[in-house]
Amino acid sequence: MPIVIAALILLIVVILIRNIRIVQQAKAYVIERLGAYKETWNVGMHLKVPFIERVAKVVTLKEQVADFPPQPVITKDNVTMQIDTVVYFQITDPKLYTYGIEQPMVAIENLAATTLRNIIGDLELDQCLTSRDIINTKMRSILDEATDPWGIKVNRVELKNILPPKEIQNAMEKQMKAERERREAILRAEGEKRAAILEAEGEKESAILRADAKKQQQILEAEGQAEAILKVQTATAEGIRLINEASPTDAVIRIKALESFAAAANGQATKIIIPSEIQGLAGLASGVIEASKEK
Numbered sequence: 001m002p003i004v005i006a007a008l009i010l011l012i013v014v015i016l017i018r019n020i021r022i023v024q025q026a027k028a029y030v031i032e033r034l035g036a037y038k039e040t041w042n043v044g045m046h047l048k049v050p051f052i053e054r055v056a057k058v059v060t061l062k063e064q065v066a067d068f069p070p071q072p073v074i075t076k077d078n079v080t081m082q083i084d085t086v087v088y089f090q091i092t093d094p095k096l097y098t099y100g101i102e103q104p105m106v107a108i109e110n111l112a113a114t115t116l117r118n119i120i121g122d123l124e125l126d127q128c129l130t131s132r133d134i135i136n137t138k139m140r141s142i143l144d145e146a147t148d149p150w151g152i153k154v155n156r157v158e159l160k161n162i163l164p165p166k167e168i169q170n171a172m173e174k175q176m177k178a179e180r181e182r183r184e185a186i187l188r189a190e191g192e193k194r195a196a197i198l199e200a201e202g203e204k205e206s207a208i209l210r211a212d213a214k215k216q217q218q219i220l221e222a223e224g225q226a227e228a229i230l231k232v233q234t235a236t237a238e239g240i241r242l243i244n245e246a247s248p249t250d251a252v253i254r255i256k257a258l259e260s261f262a263a264a265a266n267g268q269a270t271k272i273i274i275p276s277e278i279q280g281l282a283g284l285a286s287g288v289i290e291a292s293k294e295k
Contacts, residue, residue, distance in 0.1 A: 023044055027058060040094050060091065069084055071085075087157050089153060092151055093151030140156060
């Protein structure tokens with residue numbers, strides 16, 4: 001009898017131990033009692049009633065990523081493209097996620113495909129290629145609203161790849177090549193224009209500098225000549241002043257005039273008019289010279 005009691009006690013302990021559940025961080029357990037929803041266990045240790053309660057579903061609360069395969073979509077200008085989407089979502093209500101919809105991931109994939117077709121159908125090809133942010137925002141808003149009854153919050157939606165038809169890709173590559181060549185030609189023309197402008201400005205500045213240098217040279221030469229004339233006139237005036245102070249006789253003045261005439265005769269003039277006073281003085285000088293020779 002004691003053995004049976006001990007066995008029963010051991011069995012009860014084993015059953016209790018097997019029904020202890022430890023919920024890890026970022027997870028939640030959905031518990032059912034007799035087939036009906038009982039409660040949601042969050043992080044920590046919990047005890048499940050044996051044979052009555054069961055763990056219906058273990059739900060992760062981390063943000064998850066769903067990468068859906070490419071979907072064929074048709075643009076407003078009748079271009080068929082392949083677009084694959086990436087959806088970032090998080091389970092916010094484990095109960096709704098468990099009982100809200102069957103196969104929620106399949107539902108999200110189909111909802112993302114139909115939403116993408118509706119949005120792309122209102123846009124042309126060029127708008128689809130340049131409006132990714134707008135498409136992502138619209139899809140996130142629609143998916144988040146649609147999945148809210150399922151206990152799912154859609155955080156972000158990204159268009160992973162947009163693949164137009166091969167002929168469209170070739171045309172786009174040619175267009176981009178032509179655009180790059182056009183930009184290169186514009187940049188080259190602007191560079192040549194800038195170089196010509198700089199060269200013209202350099203020649204202009206050089207001409208201005210040469211003119212300024214020539215002007216300064218002429219100014220210095222004129223100042224030199226003016227200074228020389230001023231010095232000559234000053235010396236002449238000083239000489240006259242000294243002569244006046246010496247009170248020269250009439251003979252001295254005539255001799256000075258004769259010296260000036262001799263200096264003038266040594267110049268480049270071809271015709272010289274001799275004043276009568278200098279002629280008489282010259283005759284007097286000749287008579288003196290002849291009288292000295294006779295002695």
